[in-house]
Each structure stands twice: as structure tokens, then as C-alpha cells.
Amino acid sequence: MGDLRLEAMRFSMGNSSKTTSKMYLTDLDSIPLCYASVSIGCREEHTLPKKLEAISAAGFQAIELGFPDLVTFANQHLRPSEQDTGPDEITNYDYDNLCAAAKVVKTMCDAKGLKILILQPFANFEGWQEGSEERADAWKRAEGWMRVMEAAGTDMLQVGSSDSLEEKIGTDRTRFVKDLQKLADMLATKNFRIAYENWCWSTHAPTWEDVWDICKKVDRPNFGLCLDTFQSAGYEWADPTTGTGMVEDGRSKEQVEKDWKASCDRLAETVPKEKIFFLQISDAYKVKPGPLSKGEIKGLRPRGYWSHAYRPLPFEGYLPVVDFAKAVLQTGSRAWWSYEIFDAGADGKGKDYDMDVFAQQAMTCQKKLLEECAKP
Numbered sequence: 001m002g003d004l005r006l007e008a009m010r011f012s013m014g015n016s017s018k019t020t021s022k023m024y025l026t027d028l029d030s031i032p033l034c035y036a037s038v039s040i041g042c043r044e045e046h047t048l049p050k051k052l053e054a055i056s057a058a059g060f061q062a063i064e065l066g067f068p069d070l071v072t073f074a075n076q077h078l079r080p081s082e083q084d085t086g087p088d089e090i091t092n093y094d095y096d097n098l099c100a101a102a103k104v105v106k107t108m109c110d111a112k113g114l115k116i117l118i119l120q121p122f123a124n125f126e127g128w129q130e131g132s133e134e135r136a137d138a139w140k141r142a143e144g145w146m147r148v149m150e151a152a153g154t155d156m157l158q159v160g161s162s163d164s165l166e167e168k169i170g171t172d173r174t175r176f177v178k179d180l181q182k183l184a185d186m187l188a189t190k191n192f193r194i195a196y197e198n199w200c201w202s203t204h205a206p207t208w209e210d211v212w213d214i215c216k217k218v219d220r221p222n223f224g225l226c227l228d229t230f231q232s233a234g235y236e237w238a239d240p241t242t243g244t245g246m247v248e249d250g251r252s253k254e255q256v257e258k259d260w261k262a263s264c265d266r267l268a269e270t271v272p273k274e275k276i277f278f279l280q281i282s283d284a285y286k287v288k289p290g291p292l293s294k295g296e297i298k299g300l301r302p303r304g305y306w307s308h309a310y311r312p313l314p315f316e317g318y319l320p321v322v323d324f325a326k327a328v329l330q331t332g333s334r335a336w337w338s339y340e341i342f343d344a345g346a347d348g349k350g351k352d353y354d355m356d357v358f359a360q361q362a363m364t365c366q367k368k369l370l371e372e373c374a375k376p
Helices: 002-013 048-057 067-078 095-111 133-152 173-188 208-218 229-236 253-270 302-309 321-330 355-373
Strands: 033-036 062-066 115-122 156-160 193-197 223-228 276-281 336-339
Touching (some): 048 062, 048 095, 095 115, 115 133, 156 173, 173 193, 193 208, 193 276, 253 321, 336 355
Parallel strands (some): 033 062, 115 156
16 A cells, blocks of 8 residues: 555645644554454354454454354353253353353454454443442443453453433533543453443433543543544434434534534544544445434434444445544554444345455455545
8 A cells, every 4th residue: 555655645745734743644554453243244144253254354353342242152152052051041241151252252363363352332331320220230240341351352341422311320521430430440450441432322422522521531541532433423414313414403514514524623633642542434324215213213312223224334325434534543543443334224124245245345445445544
């Protein structure tokens, strides 16, 4: 990708509005690449071992280990056959058996040269009231997931900004920060890190600026950000409940676009590169037939529902993915990029695909994305 370096140098030299250190988009081909295990495979026979094979064969260097994949794998490989005895159905809280399964997954990944970058998605942790069942459950899960991380050989936990009902967790950011400080300190005892992500349907932190503000207040060296092209563009720029597919809040389309570009500029100028632990990448379909209902859909907020099925590779949807990816690069970050693709088609009815081909398409897409990011 030598041509990318040339384009990047031209871009940096011709742009005086930012500091030179933030504008060199060189060495893009050195960015390590990851694929989220939960976001590949569309059939029952697409087991975790087959997912690992497809991801490795395409040239990715790591996986995000999805907790649902681990539970499924544990049930497939640790539960008894007709001639054997063993555990009954393994649940999300059966940490002894999940740890045993995680050790097997680590061995499989090691054999394929894959790193387990992170365990994900740890959800609805922060903000619960003292003495509540939900708070007790959150800390029980935290302790259990730490055990699984150790067994899997990963040092990073992805935490999504809570999307629980506002009346249950409130809006007091001080409480969220205290919970996350305590969690970061607990993980630090094992030299583990937290990558905190804004979810575009979150109750209290749907934007990158929200999670960056929280990150600064948490103020722990092992607490950083998971940024995401879908989550940020899918809140600030796009809205699946409108006819245009864009945010319609009284601003003109041109103003929404202008505000989005300004947000990307602020990211490039304010977030230190070392606080971006990794970037997740996907696009989004404009829903057909659309738009989505503004009320809950199958128990999910509209953007949450949209996130679960309408996220193809970049350039197959309509989000300004390049804007956000370029902003991350302009911070100087060359941390992991991870593909997290939930593609059930623009109609959400599902797509049947070959995992090997699908993973190779993601790798081809990465080359195109870097080429676009290197353009002035």
C-alpha cells in the first residue's frame, strides 16, 4: 500500500488547519485487524471453530470473543452425550464451565495465530441504585467475566454505555463514573483494561463525546475508549425512524452534515491516541421498507434494533463511515480496527452467505476504506 503513504503525505502537507502530528496518515497498512466473532455466521452450523477458520484464513490477526459465542461453544462441547455425564445446560452464569470452554477457545486461537483481543459485550453495568438486584447482578457478572478473561488470555473488556431505563439508573454522571472507577480498579489487579463504548441507543452516553467525558472523569490508565463508526454516525448523523434516514430535529440536512463534520474534527483534535483502545467498523442500511417505528421494536429501542441486523460492510450502506475513521486516524491512533458486521439485508430478513467469502470481503473492504481515508 505504498501509494497510500504517498497520498497521505500529500494530504498532510496540503492541510495547515491541524497540527502536522495529527495529519500524517502514513503506515495505514500496519493497523492490526480484528473481527468480532458474534458478527460472522448466519446458520446454526456456523460454529465458533468454523468462524475462527474463516477469520484466520482471510488474514485477520485477532477476534473479539463474543460472550454468546462462548456460551454456545460451551454447550456444544462440554455438555454430555448419551453415553457420557456432564453439566446440564450451561448458562451465562456457569463460570466454571465457561472458563473451561474459554481455555479451549484460546488453544484454538493460538493454533491459528489469532489473538483474543477482547471479551464482549459487557452491558448494563453502571448506574444501578445501591441495594438493587440489578447492581448485585452487575458486580456478580463483572467478577465472572474477569475469570473468563483470564482463562481466555485476553486483557481487555468491552463495556457498552448502559441502555437501561432512565428511571432506574438516572442521569447523574457522577454515579456512573464512580461505578466505572471501581470496575477499572478491580480489573487493574489483573492488569486488565476497559474499552468503554458509546451505544447510539444508550440512556446516558450515546455519543463519543459522552464516553470521552466519562473517560476523563474516570481517570484511570487502564480505562480507554472503543470507538465505533456505526454507533457515532448512527446517533449524530442518521436516524432509522425518519423518512430520509438522517437526523430530523429541526436542523436542515446541510446543518446536520456540518455539525457531523465538526464533531469529527473535535474528535481528531481532543482525544489522545493512547486512549483509543480500538475502533469497531460497520456501516448501516437505510431500512427498506422504512422507516422503523419510533417506539420499541421487540423490546429494543429503534436504534438498538437497527444495530442488531442492519449493519453491512462499509460502502454497502449509507453512513459517513470514512469521516469517522479518518478522524480516528487524525488523532495519531493506529490501534486495532475490528469489523463488527450484522448484515441481515436492508429488509432485515436475513442473508445466507459463505463465511469464508464474507470474511474475505471484509478484508477487501479494509483496503478500500484505507484508500478513502488517505485521500485529501
